Amino acid sequence: MLVRWKRMAVLTAAAAALSVVVASGFANAMPTRGVVASATTLKVYGFGPGDEIANTRADVATAAVGGSVDNPRGGFNDQQFLASVASGDVPDVVYLDRYKIAEYAAKGAFQPLTSCVKSQNVDLTQYRKAALNEVTYKGKLYALPEFSNQRTVIVDNNVVAAAGLKVSDLDTKNWGKLANANRKMLQKSGGQVTRIGFDPKLPEFFPLWVKANGADILSKDGLHAQLNTPKAVAALNFAYSLIQAHGGWGPFKAFRDTWDFFGAGNQVAKDQVGAWPMENFYYNTLAQVSPNVSITAMAFHNRKGGPITYFSGQGWAIPKGAKNPDLACTWMKTITDSPTWVKAAKVRLDAQKAKGRPFTGVYTANSKADVKIFQDIYQPMGKKQFDDAVTLLVNVGKYAFTIPASPAGAEFQQAWMDGVNRVLAGSQTPKQALDQAQKEAQAAIDKAAK
């Protein structure tokens, strides 16, 4: 018995010792890796290896940095980033949605790029002004903008013709005419929607409808929510009425959820929708999966008839506490620079050609790059509908607007999105929903701006 007892004690001690060794081994290993990494390696977060556009630019930026770059797989994740901040081991440069940047900046998580721009002569004139506004908080620039998503209206010519309409009847300038066209194009059967007329893309494109009605949902300084102005309420009322004409949000969304959005049997190929505002990437999808669809690309017009586009995208920022801010600056300057974009676009063109697929351009927050790509790289694909779309996308960027940088970007977005969703669910009127959203959004902004 005594022997067994001793044996057990020895085993327990050995196990305890082993766990201490393992723990201390990890403890020793972690800082060592961190030190080595911080001394020689630029740590990139949120970008990850991607397609040829991402990889080509990453190669160019890596060469410019002149050292090794740690660029792990995966996109930006708030939890992961916060964990790195909490541990004091932040990446050198991060890639994330632009609407989040002011929020992190307001909390002091990102460095202003003042010295980066100055020391490395970053040419800010090449970036689109709207995109720079998105990442400028309290007069300081916190990120360099990268890709751009711009919204235009995609019209299915077959549906328009079948409804006895002209494409011009779908101009968002004239809401009465648009509502009428919507009613003519939509189809219902036995309480179910079988074709959508005009999809206003709620809740996501609510800011676009408000802008079209001559207002903004947030003040330029990002500190005053303007969600329940009469113009915003009227915009939501109208956009919602387009859905109501289909019998309500339930049948509308249930039908929309059945679309094969990225497949050859998509909603345009099957004539399941008359028209809808959409991000530019979708022209590329259509060109690849159903290149023979008959579409018209149309600018979204405000009620005075001027073209507008709602702009969003990603950007590069340097976290506070980054160990290699100069290298990070070099990286972000290079990866968003016009020659880098042009090089990447050339690689994309060649890759698409090799696959026998059309090239519908690359749309960035760098206006110089966009023009150069269109002039030097882009080759018309011989399909008028897509060539026209590319021309439109290159030009419409001039009329872009963005949601101004806000210290409570995520909460502000959630407030108006919740409000629009309450309207869609039928639980509140547009006025009630936007009144509540205004209250919540302003409270969040006030708290964040303290």
Add this chain to the structure above:
Amino acid sequence: MATVATTSPALGSRERVRRWASGFKERETWVAYGFIFPWFIGFSVFIAGPMIASLVLSFTDYSVIQKTNWVGTQNYRDLIHDTHVATAMKNTLVFTLLSVPLHMIVALCLALILLRIGRAAGFFRTVFYLPSMTPPVAVAILYLLLFNGSTGIVNRVLGWFGISGPFWITDPLWVKPGLALMSSWALGGTMVIYLAALRGVPQQLYEAAAMDGASAWRRFRDVTLPMISPALLFTFIIQTIYGLTEFTRVYTAFFGAGTKTNQTEAALLYAVYLFRQSFEFFHFGYASALAWLLFVVIMIITFVQMRVSKRYVFYQGDQR
């Protein structure tokens, strides 16, 4: 008499401590504690430690990034004025009230069927248990497909009976019943517990009841249910806690990436709102207060369940 009455409890507890301490003279006690020790470390580091930390954080404005300030009871006072807290709590309670009975009844029915199947029971037990192994994220995606108001299988089946199914995902009235149905997808674990409990019911009780002329329903009500009541209580408590803390499936279906058009307040469960406050808005102090409120609610509900169970749960030999 008065002296005896006041001093005896103290003596009793002292006696208990003495007995507990004398146990350490025995080698088995040390061995037992040796086995418990790893769990104790895990509990301290991964459960008790974070709980205490979260309690402290609930009195601060901790956001990871900014300097942390002590805010006293402000977070708890904010809970009262936050309309989303009331909405989320109501949604969660309704979801739990719908999902727990549904889960238990379906699991019990399946267990009763399995008990009678005989030789094929092993096969069906595996078949019924398989859905429990489906990852919650996959269940959420399946839910969106099955419950689509236009082309979902659920409405198609209802259509065979002439019933026009609701828009489960968008109609605020039907969102929670739909979620409750989704939660019954993974009831294999509960079914296995019931099956084990049913197998433990002495056959002679059924025989005696049958001899007394008891119908099948009376035998089920007066023999089966009391005999498996400890298992029912266990699953009732566990499923209630699961219901009150439901997150992954609902978040994936309604609030995760790419679900902007799915977001509806009818699906805003408490754990989802807590997650949103912490990891989307960085209000970790406030989220900690939310977590502690939920903890207290769960404790109260569990306490009530335990108290009520004394009347309805039958322990063989009256040993608990």
